[in-house]
Amino acid sequence: MTTRPADTEPTTGGGFAWRERLFTTLQKRGAIAVLIIVVAVAALTFDNFLTAQNLQNIVLQGAFLGLIVVGMTFVIISGGIDLSVGSILALGGVIAAQTVQAAWPLALILPPLLCGLIGFGNGLLIAKAKMAPFIVTLAGLLGIRGLALALAGSEPIRIDGGSAFVWFGQGQIFGVAVPIVFVIVAFVVGGLVLARTSYGRTIFAIGGSEESARLMGLPVDRTKIIAYTTSGALAGLAGALLAARISAGDPNGGLAWELDAISAVVVGGTLLTGGAGSISGSLAGVLLLSVLQNLINQLGTLGSYAQQLVSGLFLIAVVLVQAYLKRKQRS
Amino acid sequence: MARGATARGSFDASTVVSWVRGRGVYVAFVALVIFNLIVTPNFASVVTVRTLLITVSPIILVSLGVALAIGTEGIDLSVGSVMALASAFLPLYLGYGWPVAVAVVLFVGALAGLVNGSLVAFVGVQPIIATLALLVGGRGLAQIFAGGQSLPITDPAILWLGQGSLFGVPAPVIVALVAILVVGFLVSRTTFGRYVVAVGGNRSASYLSGHPVRRTLLAVYVISALLAALAGIIATARLGASDPSNIGLLIELSAITAVVVGGTPLSGGKVRIMGTVVGALLIQLITNTFISNDLPFTWAQVLTAAIILVAVYVQKGRGNA
Numbered sequence: 001m002t003t004r005p006a007d008t009e010p011t012t013g014g015g016f017a018w019r020e021r022l023f024t025t026l027q028k029r030g031a032i033a034v035l036i037i038v039v040a041v042a043a044l045t046f047d048n049f050l051t052a053q054n055l056q057n058i059v060l061q062g063a064f065l066g067l068i069v070v071g072m073t074f075v076i077i078s079g080g081i082d083l084s085v086g087s088i089l090a091l092g093g094v095i096a097a098q099t100v101q102a103a104w105p106l107a108l109i110l111p112p113l114l115c116g117l118i119g120f121g122n123g124l125l126i127a128k129a130k131m132a133p134f135i136v137t138l139a140g141l142l143g144i145r146g147l148a149l150a151l152a153g154s155e156p157i158r159i160d161g162g163s164a165f166v167w168f169g170q171g172q173i174f175g176v177a178v179p180i181v182f183v184i185v186a187f188v189v190g191g192l193v194l195a196r197t198s199y200g201r202t203i204f205a206i207g208g209s210e211e212s213a214r215l216m217g218l219p220v221d222r223t224k225i226i227a228y229t230t231s232g233a234l235a236g237l238a239g240a241l242l243a244a245r246i247s248a249g250d251p252n253g254g255l256a257w258e259l260d261a262i263s264a265v266v267v268g269g270t271l272l273t274g275g276a277g278s279i280s281g282s283l284a285g286v287l288l289l290s291v292l293q294n295l296i297n298q299l300g301t302l303g304s305y306a307q308q309l310v311s312g313l314f315l316i317a318v319v320l321v322q323a324y325l326k327r328k329q330r331s
Numbered sequence: 332m333a334r335g336a337t338a339r340g341s342f343d344a345s346t347v348v349s350w351v352r353g354r355g356v357y358v359a360f361v362a363l364v365i366f367n368l369i370v371t372p373n374f375a376s377v378v379t380v381r382t383l384l385i386t387v388s389p390i391i392l393v394s395l396g397v398a399l400a401i402g403t404e405g406i407d408l409s410v411g412s413v414m415a416l417a418s419a420f421l422p423l424y425l426g427y428g429w430p431v432a433v434a435v436v437l438f439v440g441a442l443a444g445l446v447n448g449s450l451v452a453f454v455g456v457q458p459i460i461a462t463l464a465l466l467v468g469g470r471g472l473a474q475i476f477a478g479g480q481s482l483p484i485t486d487p488a489i490l491w492l493g494q495g496s497l498f499g500v501p502a503p504v505i506v507a508l509v510a511i512l513v514v515g516f517l518v519s520r521t522t523f524g525r526y527v528v529a530v531g532g533n534r535s536a537s538y539l540s541g542h543p544v545r546r547t548l549l550a551v552y553v554i555s556a557l558l559a560a561l562a563g564i565i566a567t568a569r570l571g572a573s574d575p576s577n578i579g580l581l582i583e584l585s586a587i588t589a590v591v592v593g594g595t596p597l598s599g600g601k602v603r604i605m606g607t608v609v610g611a612l613l614i615q616l617i618t619n620t621f622i623s624n625d626l627p628f629t630w631a632q633v634l635t636a637a638i639i640l641v642a643v644y645v646q647k648g649r650g651n652a
Contacts, residue, residue: 081459125640125644129644131640131643131644132597132598132643134597135591135597135639135640135643136640138584138587138588138591138639139636139637139639139640140636141584142584142588142632142633142635142636142639143632143633143635143636143637144636145632146629146630146631146632146633146635146636147629147633149629149632150627150629150630150633154629259463259466259467262459262460262463263463263467266460272457272459272460273457305471305472305474305475305479306471306475307471308467308468308470308471308474309468309471309472309475310468310471311467311468311471312464312465312466312467312468312469312471312472313464313468315460315463315464315467315468316450316461316464316468319450319454319456319460319461319464320450320454320456323454323455323456
């Protein structure tokens with residue numbers, strides 16, 4: 001598990017220190033606790049919940065979103081936001097589908113590369129031109145979706161099932177689906193970078209107070225640009241893998257995924273104001289969303305409409321609990 | 332609209348630049364109109380203008396509310412889902428007559444706004460998250476109430492709201508005009524408007540000055556949701572049927588774009604009503620320009636994105652990022 005770099009609050013207050021610590025832990029680890037409870041209840045309620053197949057399905061369902069969430073966590077902890085990821089995912093899929101015939105390795109390499117370049121552009125506008133991240137990436141959300149649709153001619157592009165590229169979406173390594181391997185690597189590397197490197201510390205510092213970080217001589221601009229570049233590249237990679245999974249590059253894919261990603265990060269205990277959060281929390285957040293979706297599917301009687309409603313209510317519930325705990329922490 | 336008028340005495344380059352900066356959206360809109368007059372066939376016709384104004388009316392209604400929310404340094408992402416809720420509830424109560432149905436729909440809208448506003452004002456949830464929850468959940472709720480169906484609207488009074496006209500002015504445009512006047516009056520001529528700007532400019536200073544910060548925030552989100560419910564009624568009436576799956580879908584993006592392009596900074600403390608209206612007209616005109624010239628529609632999105640970036644970059648020069 002990751003450590004808490006931003007946790008520098010002195011535990012004053014004698015007898016109440018343990019309560020304070022409990023609430024702090026709950027706020028930051030709440031998602032994992034809820035995840036464990038939900039999984040336990042589900043395992044007792046549904047016979048086929050704890051089967052290897054179902055668990056793999058749950059993780060696979062969250063894998064593509066998970067890649068995006070890793071980048072989003074970095075961006076949000078730095079005090080920013082990236083609304084363009086859903087559109088970038090679609091663009092990544094389209095690029096993969098269009099290059100796979102030329103040479104299949106291109107379909108794996110080009111999407112993260114080109115999408116990373118778009119993320120780099122976002123980062124430049126945010127860090128150098130000092131434009132609000134919300135606006136820059138909102139423009140990205142609109143413009144890149146348009147670009148993906150224009151490139152694909154508004155129709156999904158099919159990928160030949162015989163191509164070696166398809167393995168990256170549908171194949172397995174030692175019985176584990178390939179996209180899951182990718183997302184595990186992303187979370188491990190992301191977690192290590194955030195908790196153990198000076199780059200990670202700088203991200204926290206910027207999110208805590210950008211002005212102070214700058215005065216301390218930290219490379220604020222570079223750090224932010226790298227965060228948005230990573231976010232774009234991961235979204236592009238997720239798009240390529242998803243295209244390999246469904247054998248098509250869908251320019252309408254990833255619609256509103258930026259909202260799912262933000263939900264997962266927030267549910268995971270990362271503050272939207274920046275400066276605090278963890279990769280492990282985001283992982284729990286993604287898994288929680290996936291498990292909920294899986295349970296709703298298992299219940300069967302609830303339609304996809306109810307699924308949206310449950311997601312919305314769940315987000316509110318988590319945010320309310322976080323607000324309550326934060327208030328307790330302060331008093 | 333003409334607030335913060337610059338000195339008009341000297342006419343050097345910097346005056347021109349700052350003049351354009353303050354009114355970028357108007358310049359862009361006029362330029363696009365001129366472009367259309369030259370390029371687009373039959374642009375200067377009553378039908379074209381009517382279509383543009385009718386299409387843009389729901390966007391304007393929604394944008395006004397979002398402008399208020401952004402003015403308080405907040406945001407309202409839930410407007411599209413509130414439109415869907417309005418669309419779902421409208422046919423359910425039309426049996427009791429249109430006044431009841433409209434009252435119920437506005438009540439539901441106000442309730443949605445109360446949820447948003449309470450979360451923001453009393454619980455202290457960030458506006459983007461509070462309204463995101465309703466964005467996700469609201470449309471699901473709307474579809475549950477509608478049973479996943481699209482119900483036809485037959486009530487003539489409601490249909491008039493979407494399809495009728497008064498003295499040649501389409502009804503949706505009249506509703507939008509009234510809303511612009513009311514919200515414009517609220518913002519520039521009332522204490523409430525001052526509070527909105529004060530809360531957005533510096534919330535703690537506003538609180539310390541004894542302003543009713545929470546009540547103001549609550550009111551802003553209720554007004555925004557009411558306007559969205561109104562937009563939902565109009566969109567439903569125009570369609571002649573309820574359609575909770577599609578009505579208002581992604582309209583929050585158009586609204587935010589209109590507000591931001593219109594010169595209201597995301598950092599709050601300022602609300603530009605006329606800018607917002609012209610911003611909404613501008614993005615709708617971009618779409619119409621592409622459609623009427625048989626250009627691929629997808630590139631309109633790319634152009635809109637570019638315009639957002641340029642508009643915000645240019646405005647940034649005035650000191651509010």
